[in-house]
Amino acid sequence: MIDLDKSLRTDCKQCFGLCCVALYFSASEGFPTDKESGKSCINLKSDFKCSIHNNLRNQGLKGCTAYDCFGAGQKVAKVTYKGCDWRDEKISSNEMFDVFLIMRQLHEMLWYLNQAISLKENYSIHDKIRTIIEDTEKLTYLDGKSLIGLDIVSHKNKVNVLLLETSEIVRNKVLNGQKKLPKIPRGLDCIGSDLRNVNLKGANLRGSLLIATNLRGVDLSKADLIGADLRDADIRGANLSDCIFITQSQINTAKGDSSTKLPKSLNRPFYWEK
Ligand code: SF4
Structure with missing residues (x-):
């Protein structure tokens, strides 16, 4: 497996605590209480650091340690909104939160596609995978409104076809003869x-x-x-x-x-x- 691109790894220092605000938390999924989407977590400080970062699991916030944005947070913060955070009056915070959810899906697709292209068994479809990686990367550089207007389901379906094909090829090599x-x-x-x-x-x-x-x-x-x-x-x-x-x-x-x-x-x- 390749060493996946840094841009697909969470870098909280380059983000504005987007996951701590944009997401809905459910008490049934590793959070002490429910939290509405779009509402800042009570533990998020004004500098976007978490006040209980070193103690999340003991405080019943397992869900926070499990979450991975695949680098979508820093992309939205630094690229899409060029350093303006969700408190800035010039931008719509709701739009930024919606964009974050879309960006996370695109970055998750890129994570899987990069895994797929690192495999040898599916060499025959590497060109198709490379093309869709390029297409997906281009989408991550769209502006906020265009990202919201994206037909993300149809793009995801195209990605899934290649991930499924990869899975079949790779697993069949192991299962042959079984x-x-x-x-x-x-x-x-x-x-x-x-x-x-x-x-x-x-x-x-x-x-x-x-x-x-x-x-x-x-x-x-x-x-x-x-x-x-x-x-x-x-x-x-x-x-x-x-x-x-x-x-x-x-x-x-x-x-x-x-x-x-x-x-x-x-x-x-x-x-x-x-
Ligand atoms: S507890 Fe910390 S990491 Fe978890 S949502 Fe709140 S601020 Fe973010």
Whole structure:
């Protein structure tokens, strides 16, 4: 996997706390209380720093440590609005918040596409992936109004076609010759299940509810984890070093340790067991 571009990594120092204001927080998703979108979090200081940054998990704000904007925050702050923050009277804060949500989707697509083009197995479709990366990057430089007017769903659909194609090619290389595919519990049945004895190499785990599953020591090589919910999944000692389409946010919500093997592009959360 390539060392993904710095521009797709969250850099809070270059942002105006956009995620701390624009997003809706739900008490059921790692926040102590609900918060309306567009309303500043009570812990956000006037210099856009978080007053409890080093203590988020102890204060019941796991959701903040899990969130990843894929660098959309700094792009909106520094490029789209050229350094004007959401308190500036010259701009519409609501427009800026809407733009942030669109930019995050575009940057998330770029994250996955950059992963896709770093793989060797799907070389035959690299040209198509390169073209859509260029198209997506161009969209991120549109002005606020044009970004809001974008048909983001149709662009996402085009991206998804290539991500799916990549997944098929990569996983088929692993699954070739395997007569019987492993039976993986689906939907709600998957939550809390023990998957330690299931062969998950090359598995299709797209959007799976892997919440609180036991994946301890499991080899997830070339498994597709796009959109999989790994909250509280036990991945101690698991091998995720070359699974595909995984994000920092998924890793941040799981329970790993120093023996969990991660892709080079992702960081080991400081709060994991040693
Ligand atoms: S607690 Fe800190 S990081 Fe979380 S939303 Fe509030 S200001 Fe942002």
